[in-house]
Amino acid sequence: MEFSDRVTSVEPSATLAVSNLASELEADGVDVVDLSVGEPDFATPGNVVEAGKDAMDAGHTGYAPSNGVPELRDAVAEKLQGDGLDYEADNVIVTPGAKQALYETFQTVVDDGDEVVLLDPAWVSYEAMAKLAGGELSRVDLAPHDFQLEPALDDLAETVSDDTELLVVNSPSNPTGAVYSRAAMEGVRDLAVDHDVTVISDEIYQHINYGKEHVSLAGLDGMFERTVTVNGFSKAYSMTGWRLGYLAAPEELVSQAGKVHSHSVSSAANFVQRAGVEALQNTDDAVDEMVDAFASRRDLLVDRFEEYGKDVSVPDGAFYLMLPVADDDQTWCQDALKDAHVATVPGSAFGAPGYARLSYAASTERLEEAVDRLAAEGYL
Ligand code: PLP
16 A cells, blocks of 8 residues: 555654553553653543533534534633633634644645744644645754743744744643743744744643743734634643644634635534533633642652752643653653653653653652652662
C-alpha cells in the first residue's frame, strides 16, 4: 500500500507512546506512577454530568448544527466578551476538542510550503498539524530564556518575516507551564501586524493559572482580525473524554474553516454541547478547587526537586513541569520508567532535549512517591 508523504512525515504522539509503555508495564502488574499524561485527575463536575444526562433525556441525541448549537455558541461568545474580546456567536465554531479546532485552523490557513513558526518547547501536535497541512516549520527556542517569550522576542523577530504564514502561541504553555507577559504578547502583536501573520492563540490552559495575568492576543490592538483564539473544556472543567472545544475568529475565517469542519466531523456531539453550556456558566467553584490543588502540587514538586539540587523553572500555569535531566532525555525517560517505574515524556518530543516533562495532574502521595523513587534509583 502507498501512503501519502504528509502522513508518513509525521511521528505518532510521543506522549501517547510513553503512556502506552506505562500501560504495558501496568498490565504486567507493575505499579507505575504515570506523570506522562496531560489529563486532570478530577472527575467532571457533577452538575455538568447531570446537564449531559438531562440533554440526552431531552432527546438532544441527533446531529447538531455544524458550527455548534446556538446556546453554546452564545455562551462561548459571552465568555469571550467577559475576557474583553469582541467575539459574537457567529465568530465561533464548536469542535470535538480544542485539537480539532487547531487542526481545522492549520488546514484553513496553511498551504504547501507555507512557513509556520513555533515557540519551542511546543506541544507535540502543532508540528504534526503543520506538516499534515503541508507547512514548513521554523522554530524559536525559549529554553535558554527560562521558557519565557519576552526575552526571546529578538530571536522571534529574526525568524518571523513576510514569508511567515502562521505563528502559534500557547500561554499558559504545555509543556513548560510558562505564562507569557503582556510585553511579550505586545511584541508578538508588533511582529504579526508588521509581517501580516495569522496567529493561533491556544488558551486551553487559561484557567489553570497561579496568579499571573492572562493576556488574550485577540484583545490587543490590531490582533482581532488576524487571531484564531482556541480554547476548550478538557483541562479547565476536567472534561477530556467529552471532546469539546472551540475556535473564535473573524467571520471570513469561520466560513472557510467551517467547510473543513462540516466535511470532517460534522459537529461536536449534541448533548455534549449542552453540558458545555453548564460548564461555562456554573463551575467557578469547582475550577477554583482544582487550580488550588494544582498549585500546591506544583509547590510540592518544586520544593522536593530543590532538595535534590534540581533547579526547575517554576511554572505559572497549566500542570506541567520541565525537569532538567541528562543530555539524552529519551534514554533517561525510558530508564526512569524501567527502573523507577515513573513515566515522564522526553523533552525532545517538544523540541527541548535535556528535559523531561512531568505532569502533576496526580495526587500529592503519588507525586511524593515519584520523587522518592527517582531519587532512590539515582535519577535526581
Ligand atoms: N492544546 C494544548 C496545548 C494541549 O495541551 C491540548 C491537550 O493536551 C490541546 C490543545 C487539546 O485539548 P483537547 O482536544 O482535549 O481539547
